[in-house]
Amino acid sequence: MTGGSTTGDDGAKAPSSGPQEPREAWPLWEVFVRSSRGLSHVHAGSLHAPDAQMAVRNARDLYTRRNEGVSLWVVPATSIVTSDPDAKDQFFESPQGKDYRHATYYTKSEGVKHL
Amino acid sequence: MSEANASATRITPGNALRPEDIALLETKPADAVAQYALWLGDDALILAQRLGWWISRAPELEEDVALGNIALDQIGHARSFLTYAGRAWDKTEDDLAYFRREPEFRSVHLVEQPNGDFARTIARQFVVALYQWELYSRLVDSSDPTLAAIAAKAVKEVDYHRDHSIQWTLRLAQGTDESRRRMIAGLKLTWPYVEELFTDHPLVNELGDIAVRPSSLRSSFDEAVKLVLDEADLELPDVPGAIGGGRQGLHSEHLGYILAELQVLAREYPGASW
Numbered sequence: 001m002t003g004g005s006t007t008g009d010d011g012a013k014a015p016s017s018g019p020q021e022p023r024e025a026w027p028l029w030e031v032f033v034r035s036s037r038g039l040s041h042v043h044a045g046s047l048h049a050p051d052a053q054m055a056v057r058n059a060r061d062l063y064t065r066r067n068e069g070v071s072l073w074v075v076p077a078t079s080i081v082t083s084d085p086d087a088k089d090q091f092f093e094s095p096q097g098k099d100y101r102h103a104t105y106y107t108k109s110e111g112v113k114h115l
Numbered sequence: 116m117s118e119a120n121a122s123a124t125r126i127t128p129g130n131a132l133r134p135e136d137i138a139l140l141e142t143k144p145a146d147a148v149a150q151y152a153l154w155l156g157d158d159a160l161i162l163a164q165r166l167g168w169w170i171s172r173a174p175e176l177e178e179d180v181a182l183g184n185i186a187l188d189q190i191g192h193a194r195s196f197l198t199y200a201g202r203a204w205d206k207t208e209d210d211l212a213y214f215r216r217e218p219e220f221r222s223v224h225l226v227e228q229p230n231g232d233f234a235r236t237i238a239r240q241f242v243v244a245l246y247q248w249e250l251y252s253r254l255v256d257s258s259d260p261t262l263a264a265i266a267a268k269a270v271k272e273v274d275y276h277r278d279h280s281i282q283w284t285l286r287l288a289q290g291t292d293e294s295r296r297r298m299i300a301g302l303k304l305t306w307p308y309v310e311e312l313f314t315d316h317p318l319v320n321e322l323g324d325i326a327v328r329p330s331s332l333r334s335s336f337d338e339a340v341k342l343v344l345d346e347a348d349l350e351l352p353d354v355p356g357a358i359g360g361g362r363q364g365l366h367s368e369h370l371g372y373i374l375a376e377l378q379v380l381a382r383e384y385p386g387a388s389w
Contacts, residue, residue, distance in 0.1 A: 026175060047177050054282060058177040061184050 028077035029055040031062070034068040041073050074100075120180060132264045134194040140202055140261065147321045148259055150221070153211070154194030154318075155250075157222035160212060161370070162243060163189035164377050168230055178233075181279060185240070188272040195265045207282035213381035215373050218364040224357060225308035226367040231301065234287050234294065238301035240280035243337050247273045249332040259325045280342050286345035299349065306352040311359030312336075318362075360362050 026048040032041035044063045049055035055074040064072065083091055095101050136272040144152065166186035173179040225243060230236045232251060251273055254266035287298035313333040319326050344351060360366075 026177075048175055049177060050286065054286075058181065058281065059281065061181045062177065067174065 026050050029059070029074045030077050030080060031055075031059045032073040033059075033063055033076070034071040038068060041071065044068075046077060047074075048089055052076075127369060132195060132268050134198040137195055137198045137202070137261060137265075138207070140199075143202045144199060144259070144261070144265070146203055147318060148201040148262070148325055150249065151322055151326050152196045152200035152262065152316055154221045156193045156200060156211070157220050158226050158243075158247075159189040159196065160193035160377075161220070161222045161373060162226040163187070164373050165226065165228075165239075166236075167232060169236065174233055182236075185276050185279065188269075188276065190271045191272075192265065193197050195268075199261050199265070208382065213378045217366055217374055220364065220366065220370060221362055222247075222366075222370070223308065223361040224359055224367050225305070225312065227307060227361075227367055227373060228305065231304065232295035232297055233305055235301035237280055237283040238298065238305040239289060240276065241284050241302075241340075241343070242305055242312075244273055244276040244280045245336055246332070247267060248277050249336050250327055250336055253332065254309040257325050257327070258323070262325065272329075284343055285347050288349050296297070298347075299352075302349065303352045303354060307357035308356050308359075309360060310356035314359060316362050316363075 012102055022109045027050075029049055029052075030046050031044045031082065033044040044059075047058050047062055049058045052074065056072055059072050059074050063069065099104075163186040166182050166189065169182040170179050170186075173182055193212070194208050197211045201207055201211050225239065228239055230239075231256075248270065251266040251270035255263050255270060257263040257266065284298065287294040289295070313329045313336070315328060315330045319328050340351070
């Protein structure tokens, strides 16, 4: 890849300095939007931005232009530790047949309120 | 001017103002007020047309959206100013945007300037946004309630345009050698058109406290520019001012091409809608 053709450059041509490195993509950020006071931030999507400050601004442009939010969080996607999609079976095994995991399984002792 | 003062009973600062509300005003602005609204409306319209070019062409999708949003904000301002101006001559915003000829446009030369590369567009945005912010911050105190209300809505949006252009000016200036070189080149190409923004015009004398005197904005603009350029470690470009004349309808060769693209559909198919 040579030249800066992705910039729509029609004036300031770069002095030719040989082939250029392919442009690195901007890092990925995950965006969380709080839709109103009292609610939690909810994951809205992701975006690319060169740094944290620009990520908040891009998030504002992409996710809050139509009154969707009163607060924004952006988190570098690399900082989020996720569960392993391949370990789904072990990780999220169905609780079927394990009624003891629900409090309703136990008989409430006499005289216990508010359980 | 009392005629202009009496207008806009339904328009009060702080209300979200829509062009549709302005079109319903019962009183008409005086001719001089309408001329002034045309200045500001044409600046916003031509800038929006320029910025729209970037959609699908910016360095990243996110910047397509950012520049597209800024263009849409500017179209919103243009619609309000042109609707208000048109009230004086029984014309709609579309009549004024699509069916005026080049010498009838009152935009400054700065907004006609080519997009160039991303840095040149950012340099133009930097100047326009800082100027418009100073202007609208003062126009909210206009004795014309409609102009004041349009400015009150616009100033919040322009505040974001200012932030966007400053963030990018800092990043391009302090990024790579290549981005810095382009930012310096962009500022140098843009700076000749700064002077026209602050040039007074007989129309402003007629308008008294309805309009903002362009020359009165210069010192705060210069201070704001200096703050950013200092932080970016950039020099103020040392270039002579261009001739200007946009407020009299004298334009550079660029405007004709912009209008051809802007107006072709409305002229080819009058009354077209979708």
